[in-house]
Amino acid sequence: MTRSSFADVDCGVAQAVEQLGDKWTVVILRSAFHGIRRFDEFSEHLGIAAKVLADRLAKLVDAGILYKQKVEDDGRAVEYKLTQKGLDTxxxxxxxxxxxxxxxxxxxxxxxxxxxxxxxxxxxxxHVLAENGKVLSAYDTFMRNGPSGSEVLNRSQRIVARRRGNDLR
Amino acid sequence: MTRSSFADVDCGVAQAVEQLGDKWTVVILRSAFHGIRRFDEFSEHLGIAAKVLADRLAKLVDAGILYKQKVEDDGRAVEYKLTQKGLDTxxxxxxxxxxxxxxxxxxxxxxxxxxxxxxxxxxxxxHVLAENGKVLSAYDTFMRNGPSGSEVLNRSQRIVARRRGNDLR
DNA sequence: CTATTTTACTTTCTTTAAGAAAGTTACATG
DNA sequence: CATGTAACTTTCTTAAAGAAAGTAAAATAG
Incomplete structure (x- = not known):
């Protein structure tokens, strides 16, 4: 992907995607949940190019999703571990x-x-669940502006209204 | 992203990422859940280059996540709608x-x-929930091979065992 | 019924990122 | 003290993204 930053898009999904929405990023996280921690371990487990791995690990650390920890009894080694933000994925x-x-x-x-x-x-x-714990499909819910509002939602609503046929189906 | 196909990787996450793990793909789906359906609507809502939009819509249709429907009373127009597979995202x-x-x-x-x-x-x-409905963190679960087994899981377990320190933390 | 718009793309061209391979640096081990 | 290892970085090529303009078929306006 080339220079398409969603960082300033006023939408939670877009902002999450900015930090998580890359193929390698997701499989790196998966490997992290499998207990993989070191550069060469990710490299071996994923078959990823070293340059790309270094780039993604740096971005994940920048984003506070992984943190870098020196290994006690080996001055060379570092380990990449999930922060709470990372564990929450x-x-x-x-x-x-x-x-x-x-x-x-x-x-x-x-x-x-x-x-x-x-x-x-x-x-x-x-699943997506109702307050009472029942499983909900997309049709069973709708989205509205919250306290801080979303221009992205407003715009989609305007676009959809223009065409009419407001259901998802 | 350049030619990194996870289609043959023996891991559910990798295969899902192959179909869903792209920034534009995810925000296209979000817009679809907002009721956006047409090429120009996606284009306006997302500010995406037409070439990239055409490519992603085609891939989503190929993957059976969206389907393409001709609009009754306009011979030019088509609508991209979520299939059940798409709604399930x-x-x-x-x-x-x-x-x-x-x-x-x-x-x-x-x-x-x-x-x-x-x-x-x-x-x-x-959230991730236990059978009894309680919220679980990553630490509260572990992964093991199911009926059809995962070489990816086996390999990660071997890598982690080699280093020891088998907890996620 | 001809001219203009609209819808849904496609083409062309430039820039950026991915991927492969080899190289580097600091530390560790035999 | 020579070799090995961990974690990258550099270099080079190829593929995809992004911007802008173009196209074809159908619809609408005058």
Missing amino acids: YPMIIFLNDWAERWLGNSKGPRIEVVERKTGRPIRPV | YPMIIFLNDWAERWLGNSKGPRIEVVERKTGRPIRPV
């Missing part, structure tokens, strides 16, 4: 895995099972 | 919005509120 990783198994999976069942450590039981699929 | 969009508000937001509160259509009440944040 876990639902996205789990969701992508769920979605892929549902829509791109083979018939032999899931490749990976994510289980609760304490009980060894599978977790729930990641 | 909704948790990702909501998650990205949540995550951005938490980690990149201003102090004035959220830009957008997503509410249940039926009740007008806000939805829950997107």
Whole structure:
């Protein structure tokens, strides 16, 4: 991708995408959740070009998603670990895995099972839930401006209204 | 991004990223959830180069995430709409919005509120949940091979074991 | 019924980033 | 003290992004 910064776009999704919306970034995070920490480990696990890996790790550190920690008893080594902000991307990783198994999976069942450590039981699929816990589809919700408003939402509403046919379908 | 196909990588996240892991793709989906449907609407809403938009829409249609529908009473117009596979990406969009508000937001509160259509009440944040509905962090879970196994998971486990220090922290 | 607009792209050209391979630096190990 | 290792950086080529202009078919205006 070439110079398309969403950093100033007045929309949460755009801003999140600015920090997370790159193929390598997402698989780097996945590897981090698998316990991968070091430059050469990411390199081996992902088969990524060193230049690109260095670039992405630096961006993730800049964004506060990973932090860099010197390894006690080896003056050369550093480890890249997930910050709280990084750990908080876990639902996205789990969701992508769920979605892929549902829509791109083979018939032999899931490749990976994510289980609760304490009980060894599978977790729930990641869903959008109502206040009362019921699963919601996109049709069951709508978006409105919150306290700080979104010009992006306003503009989409104007565009859609111009054409009419305001449902998603 | 240049020629890095994850299509053959034996990992759900990688395969999902192959179809969804591009900045423009994600904001196109967001706009679709806002009701945007036509080429020029996406173009206006996103400020994306026409070439790139045409490319991404074609890929989304190929992937079965959008479908193309001729408009009844205008022989020129087509509309791009979300398939079920596309509608199923909704948790990702909501998650990205949540995550951005938490980690990149201003102090004035959220830009957008997503509410249940039926009740007008806000939805829950997107989380990873245990079977019993409790919110789980990455630390509370682990991943193991499922019925069809993942070489990617095996390799990461081997890499991590070689170094030891098997926790995420 | 001809001229202008509109819709949905496509083409061309330049700039930027990805990818492969080799090189570098500081520290560690035999 | 020579070799190895960890974490990059440099160099070079190729592919994709972005800007701008162009095109074809259908619709609308006068």
